[in-house]
Amino acid sequence: xxxxxxxxxxxxxxxxxxxxxxxxxxxxxxxxxxxxxxxxxxxxxxxxxxxxxxxxxxxxxxxxxxxxxxxxxxxxxxxxxxxxxxxxxxxxxxxxxxxxxxxxxxxxxxxxxxxxxxxxxxxxxxxxxxxxxxxxxxxxxxxxxxxxxxxxxxxxxxxxxxxxxxxxxxxxxxxxxxxxxxxxxxxxxxxxxxxxxxxxxxxxxxxxxxxxxxxxxxxxxxxxxxxxxxxxxxxxxxxxxxxxxxxxxxxxxxxxxxxxxxxxxxxxxxxxxxxxxxxxxxxxxxxxxxxxxxxxxxxxxxxxxxxxxxxxxxxx
Numbered sequence: 001x002x003x004x005x006x007x008x009x010x011x012x013x014x015x016x017x018x019x020x021x022x023x024x025x026x027x028x029x030x031x032x033x034x035x036x037x038x039x040x041x042x043x044x045x046x047x048x049x050x051x052x053x054x055x056x057x058x059x060x061x062x063x064x065x066x067x068x069x070x071x072x073x074x075x076x077x078x079x080x081x082x083x084x085x086x087x088x089x090x091x092x093x094x095x096x097x098x099x100x101x102x103x104x105x106x107x108x109x110x111x112x113x114x115x116x117x118x119x120x121x122x123x124x125x126x127x128x129x130x131x132x133x134x135x136x137x138x139x140x141x142x143x144x145x146x147x148x149x150x151x152x153x154x155x156x157x158x159x160x161x162x163x164x165x166x167x168x169x170x171x172x173x174x175x176x177x178x179x180x181x182x183x184x185x186x187x188x189x190x191x192x193x194x195x196x197x198x199x200x201x202x203x204x205x206x207x208x209x210x211x212x213x214x215x216x217x218x219x220x221x222x223x224x225x226x227x228x229x230x231x232x233x234x235x236x237x238x239x240x241x242x243x244x245x246x247x248x249x250x251x252x253x254x255x256x257x258x259x260x261x262x263x264x265x266x267x268x269x270x271x272x273x274x275x276x277x278x279x280x281x282x283x284x285x286x287x288x289x290x291x292x293x294x295x296x297x298x299x300x301x302x303x304x305x306x307x308x309x310x311x312x313x314x315x316x
Contacts, residue, residue, distance in 0.1 A: 087173045281294055
């Protein structure tokens with residue numbers, strides 16, 4: 001199972017003024033609510049956090065304080081799930097210090113894994129994938145410095161092999177296979193010669209993704225799930241697939257409701273995630289639309305806001 005993710009868009013630091021005193025959060029963003037006024041005994045059984053721009057700091061690192069917090073969550077029976085556009089293999093590598101079952105929501109929700117078992121996944125239709133491959137090729141021929149990652153469950157596939165492109169892709173897709181022709185690989189997955197299913201296509205551009213996305217992915221926005229997931233990335237998946245649908249599948253499997261769920265996000269592809277959690281937090285550095293959609297605002301990713309809020313609500 002696999003996928004990719006990227007850095008969320010940062011908004012001006014001035015938005016951090018919405019945070020209340022004492023490292024607080026802002027409920028509905030009008031009147032700052034100090035963190036001290038939120039409960040310290042919330043009935044939370046599931047914590048889902050986006051990675052880039054949310055859990056990770058500005059250097060793409062997991063805060064050291066997360067590891068003891070995860071031990072405490074495990075002791076209390078609280079499930080923690082990173083929810084990312086990243087490949088599931090990448091997420092498992094990043095959390096290899098966790099002992100026992102690890103739960104991941106990967107590929108922007110196209111696949112959910114728990115303890116090595118697939119909970120849910122949704123594949124794309126081959127015709128659309130082929131058209132996107134051709135569209136990204138046309139964009140590159142037109143001068144865009146772009147390429148496509150074809151995301152399968154088993155690994156990611158790329159036909160652009162240069163160092164600059166691979167350097168941009170590898171942090172998010174640890175299991176990546178270089179191929180000569182994505183269309184040929186796609187046909188082999190259809191015929192069964194390659195045992196894999198394509199669950200997402202992700203366009204990456206070394207410059208802003210706008211033109212490439214418009215040429216190759218946006219034409220399918222009405223029939224598929226389309227998201228710009230960072231300055232340089234845009235994704236296309238089967239209709240209705242997002243982190244929120246994936247979170248709902250995980251909640252159903254675990255017998256946990258939205259009212260017992262805590263979620264954090266910063267970018268458009270996190271909106272579904274926040275919609276399925278009563279305790280929904282946008283980061284202080286989040287996109288304005290995410291801030292507007294969340295119930296509360298947490299301290300910025302650079303301030304380990306996920307850890308601060310989780311510790312407070314659970315009284316750790």
